[in-house]
Amino acid sequence: EVQLVESGGGLVQPGGSLRLSCAASGFSISSYTMSWVRQAPGKGLEWVSAFTTGGNTYYADSVKGRFTISRDNSKNTLYLQMNSLRADDTAVYYCAKPPVVYASYFDCWGQGTLVPVSS
């Protein structure tokens, strides 16, 4: 069964750092373009970052230079290193997988991990 499980969320102060993890099972993350998508409380979805099969990385303008996406194929885990966090980064962070290789829409989502940024 294909499954994504996020972890690493929690309360962090403005300016702080946090690393989110997304453990995948039932498939190999190296075969898919994997993404992080976030949702601020009561707001809509915002795509954050992607790691392609070829090793390219992409970021939303709102996080460029502060967030870094990476993956560990041996652990089948996707990461999101978040630095210089701001209050407007407060959100539930989902990792998401496309249904087929080379697709960029998502049919499998994790349960999400909440990151509140507050002093």
Next chain:
Amino acid sequence: EIVMTQSPATLSVSPGERATLSCRASQSVSSTLAWYQQKPGQAPRLLIYGASTRATGIPARFSGSGAGTEFTLTISSLQSEDFAVYYCQQYNKWPQTFGQGTKVEIK
């Protein structure tokens, strides 16, 4: 970046009626558009990709149309389980972008 604009923000519909949701892109995204449904406390669910292809397991009452900059999601006869928020997403260019959502509520 490509800005996706959804309308209306809220749609009030009676069960059994038809719902038509719109999504407009600030520049052409060809047919690289997806629609998602999200219920409170849940992750989004893929409904449509390629502007008009239903995802696996999605009922036939959901249909998508459009290309370029104008897209529509139609729910032919609303069921109780269809009251939710719907998002469009373009995946034609990086960064991918979502619309702000349309909430379909019971009239």
